[in-house]
Amino acid sequence: MLKIKKISKKYHDTEEIIYKDLEIKEGEFISILGPSGSGKSTFIDLISFLKEATTGEIEIFGNTFSKLKDKSLINSLRKDLGVMSSNSQLISSLNIKENIKLPLLIHKVNDSQEYFDMLIDRLNLKKILYKYPSSLSSGEKQRSLLARAVILKPKLLIADEPTANLDSNNTHQLVNYLIYLNDVLKTTIIVATHDDIVSNASKRIYELKK
Amino acid sequence: MIFISFLTKKYFSSIFSNKSLRLPILISIISIGISIFSLMVVMFVMKGFEVKVQNKILSNFPHIMITNKLKKDLNGISNIDSFQESIEGYGAYINKSGFEIIKIKGLAGDRIKFKKQENTSYNFAYISKDFSYTTGIDNNETFEIFVPAPNTLKKIKKIQIKVLGELEIEQNVPTIFLDFDKAEKLILSKSLIEVKLFDPFKSKETMSEIITKNNNLKGQIIDWQTINSNLFNIMKLERISLGVFLSFLILISCTTIYSNTNTMIFQRKEEIATLLILGAKKKDILIVFVLTNFFISLIGYLVGSLIAYASTKILDNKNLIDTLGVNLSFYGIDGFPIIFSTYYFNMISVFSFILIILATFLPTTFYLRKNIDDLIVRVG
Numbered sequence: 001m002l003k004i005k006k007i008s009k010k011y012h013d014t015e016e017i018i019y020k021d022l023e024i025k026e027g028e029f030i031s032i033l034g035p036s037g038s039g040k041s042t043f044i045d046l047i048s049f050l051k052e053a054t055t056g057e058i059e060i061f062g063n064t065f066s067k068l069k070d071k072s073l074i075n076s077l078r079k080d081l082g083v084m085s086s087n088s089q090l091i092s093s094l095n096i097k098e099n100i101k102l103p104l105l106i107h108k109v110n111d112s113q114e115y116f117d118m119l120i121d122r123l124n125l126k127k128i129l130y131k132y133p134s135s136l137s138s139g140e141k142q143r144s145l146l147a148r149a150v151i152l153k154p155k156l157l158i159a160d161e162p163t164a165n166l167d168s169n170n171t172h173q174l175v176n177y178l179i180y181l182n183d184v185l186k187t188t189i190i191v192a193t194h195d196d197i198v199s200n201a202s203k204r205i206y207e208l209k210k
Numbered sequence: 211m212i213f214i215s216f217l218t219k220k221y222f223s224s225i226f227s228n229k230s231l232r233l234p235i236l237i238s239i240i241s242i243g244i245s246i247f248s249l250m251v252v253m254f255v256m257k258g259f260e261v262k263v264q265n266k267i268l269s270n271f272p273h274i275m276i277t278n279k280l281k282k283d284l285n286g287i288s289n290i291d292s293f294q295e296s297i298e299g300y301g302a303y304i305n306k307s308g309f310e311i312i313k314i315k316g317l318a319g320d321r322i323k324f325k326k327q328e329n330t331s332y333n334f335a336y337i338s339k340d341f342s343y344t345t346g347i348d349n350n351e352t353f354e355i356f357v358p359a360p361n362t363l364k365k366i367k368k369i370q371i372k373v374l375g376e377l378e379i380e381q382n383v384p385t386i387f388l389d390f391d392k393a394e395k396l397i398l399s400k401s402l403i404e405v406k407l408f409d410p411f412k413s414k415e416t417m418s419e420i421i422t423k424n425n426n427l428k429g430q431i432i433d434w435q436t437i438n439s440n441l442f443n444i445m446k447l448e449r450i451s452l453g454v455f456l457s458f459l460i461l462i463s464c465t466t467i468y469s470n471t472n473t474m475i476f477q478r479k480e481e482i483a484t485l486l487i488l489g490a491k492k493k494d495i496l497i498v499f500v501l502t503n504f505f506i507s508l509i510g511y512l513v514g515s516l517i518a519y520a521s522t523k524i525l526d527n528k529n530l531i532d533t534l535g536v537n538l539s540f541y542g543i544d545g546f547p548i549i550f551s552t553y554y555f556n557m558i559s560v561f562s563f564i565l566i567i568l569a570t571f572l573p574t575t576f577y578l579r580k581n582i583d584d585l586i587v588r589v590g
Contacts, residue, residue: 019326050487078489091217093224105213106490148488 001026001156001188002047007056009042016054017042022206024190026155029182031199032192034208041085043208044160047190048083049074061155071094079107082154082187084145084162090133096140101148109152116151122177123147132181139170146174150181156188157181163195175201213490214497220257221502228395230471231474235506238466242510242562243517245459249558250546252456252516256449257528258549267438268384271296272404273413274420274436279431283423284405288389289416293405294318295390299397301357301369303345310344312355316393316401322377324389331394332372333403342376351375355386357397392413410434460562463510464569470574492578496571503570511562515555522550 002024010016017039024030032040045051047058058065061077090099090104100119104111120126128136136144139192142162149157162178163171175197181187182203191198199205226232284293297316302309324334332352347353352372377387386427394401407416413433421427435442475482485495525546 048487049339050483075489075491078487083487085487088487089480091220092478093220098220103488105216106485106488108212144515 001028001061002190003057003059004047005057005059006054007046007058009039009046009051010054019043019046019056019208020185020206024188026188026206029178029189030191030204030206031202031203032190032206032208033199035210038208038210040208041160044085044158044190044192048081048085048158049077050085058172072114079103079109079152080155082149082157084149084157085160088145088149090136090141090148092133092145095130095132096125096136096144099133099144100125100151103148103152103178107152115153119147119151122180124173138165139167139173142166142170143174146177150187153185154187156190159189159191161193161195162191163193163198163206171195171197214494214501215496218501218505221498222505225474225502228477230477231238231470234466234470234473238463239471239506239510239513241463241466242460242507242566243514245456245463246511246514246558246562247518248457249453250460250515250555251521252452252517253449253554253558254551255411255546255548256445256452257554259547260442260445260449261549263441264326266283267434268410270379271434271437272409273407274405274417274431274433276405276420276427277400279511284403284420287416287419287423287544289407289409289412289419291406291408293403296403296404297390297393297397297399299357299393299399301355301397303353303355304354307344309356311383312341314357314388314397315381315385316388316390316397318390322387324374324392330372332370333388333396334374334557335371336375336377336387337373337389338379338385339376341386345383347373348447349375352492360398457561460565462484464507465563467503467507467566467569468573471499471570472508474503475499475573475577482577496574500567504566506568507510507570511559511566515559519550519555522548526550 002022004019004022006021008016008018019039032043034040042051046053047060061080063073063077065074090096091102094102101111101116103109120129123146124144125147126139128140128144133144135139142164146159146162149159157178159178163174166174178191178198179201180188180190189202191202193199225235284290293320299314301312301314303312304310322336337347342348343355346397350373352370355369356366357369359365371386379385379387388396390401405416405420407413413435417431417433420431482495486492525548
């Protein structure tokens with residue numbers, strides 16, 4: 001599913017983060033742990049093709065990338081790649097229902113009402129479907145972002161601190177859904193987190209050191 | 211396409227609820243509207259003025275003039291409506307407040323019937339409407355005019371005139387119309403043949419036909435377009451200059467669109483990053499932003515062109531000038547000189563659309579050239 005080989009990322013020509021090689025198989029649920037500044041978010045950005053690695057290769061769904069030059073291939077891969085990072089916002093002009101269904105429009109995929117109903121039911125989004133992002137709490141936003149990241153039933157879900165700023169109730173709700181995705185829908189999940197609840201739910205840990 | 215039209219509709223409808231963009235967008239809509247309105251109205255007035263002057267020339271003056279006195283063969287030329295021999299000169303009419311320069315025109319042919327002049331010192335004549343208006347002279351009244359007479363001691367001679375009636379032939383100065391033979395004896399001018407055409411705009415072709423038929427005419431024949439070419443060239447130059455200078459107004463308005471597009475994209479740059487992360491193509495996002503801003507500018511364009519169209523129709527049809535009491539008789543033009551011109555409307559529309567598209571396209575491409583990572587503002 002995903003292999004990283006000798007990848008590193010240089011900052012300001014002086015600092016460099018070197019990542020251990022890693023292979024993630026289909027159906028895994030892996031947590032990326034490490035102290036602040038250890039490169040968790042950078043790792044998430046690299047494997048979700050938001051940043052380019054200085055050295056090394058990333059192999060995903062059988063395609064190997066060392067540079068992000070093949071934009072059209074990366075774009076087509078995004079259909080199978082659900083990204084829920086602090087960098088991906090909800091679109092302010094769209095209500096929550098429209099935000100969640102946006103990837104379906106982008107990738108011209110037919111809407112499955114049954115899956116959508118199940119998704120909003122499990123993530124408790126029914127009451128806020130017609131609200132706009134500006135009127136939502138952090139928990140509601142995070143759950144909406146997760147719903148949007150998985151609406152296309154991606155093979156791989158990459159999430160960066162999905163439970164940041166959430167209360168315990170919202171954290172449990174979100175983690176339960178991640179477990180459901182992994183166990184029932186067989187979605188491979190990679191999560192960068194500080195949260196023990198999330199890391200305890202995962203099946204494997206990839207630890208980064210500063 | 212569904213994604214593009216969906217997001218464009220959403221961005222467009224949410225634009226007026228964006229507090230920081232609402233006022234600048236309103237200002238740019240108004241400025242586009244005003245500049246398009248100004249450019250269109252000015253061009254329509256210029257066109258109207260040109261057409262009215264042209265019509266005036268075509269209705270009052272011959273379309274072709276031939277100064278050769280030899281017998282001419284003008285038959286068989288299809289564009290010739292009528293032709294007649296005439297003679298023109300100038301004289302003066304003296305009234306209580308001074309003297310009035312008048313035109314004396316001798317007409318041949320069957321158009322006007324003159325009485326036979328027997329045992330009378332009066333010369334029978336018709337007068338133009340403005341002659342009657344200026345002098346207050348009516349039918350059957352008599353008066354005197356003075357014409358140049360270089361061969362006499364006084365260099366001037368007095369002529370007695372008796373009015374037979376008024377003629378509807380418009381002239382640029384008050385005119386009296388005499389029988390051709392009589393006029394030829396009284397005034398010192400060369401006679402000429404005045405030709406009226408069915409299609410005055412084909413005067414050049416008709417002139418060539420006349421020359422082909424009458425070899426001796428070269429240099430002695432002239433058409434209305436040649437006579438008035440300086441006037442029309444000046445009017446054309448004036449129209450182009452005004453058009454160019456007023457086009458800058460649209461250019462200035464487009465800078466406000468450029469600035470708004472820039473602000474809008476800057477505000478939404480993280481949303482752009484999100485759309486790219488979700489798999490949207492840069493080309494599609496570019497189209498969304500260009501279309502959103504284009505539609506906003508289109509409101510300004512529509513408002514400006516509709517007001518210009520409505521103003522043109524009101525000024526053209528309602529004879530507003532009379533209502534306002536503005537006197538345009540000095541120019542000899544009835545009503546306000548304004549005409550809706552499809553040509554100028556289309557030209558201004560195309561020019562405006564090109565500028566609007568550029569003003570929205572350039573800032574959008576600038577942002578979309580960046581990498582996703584450069585569009586993201588990281589917190590913490």
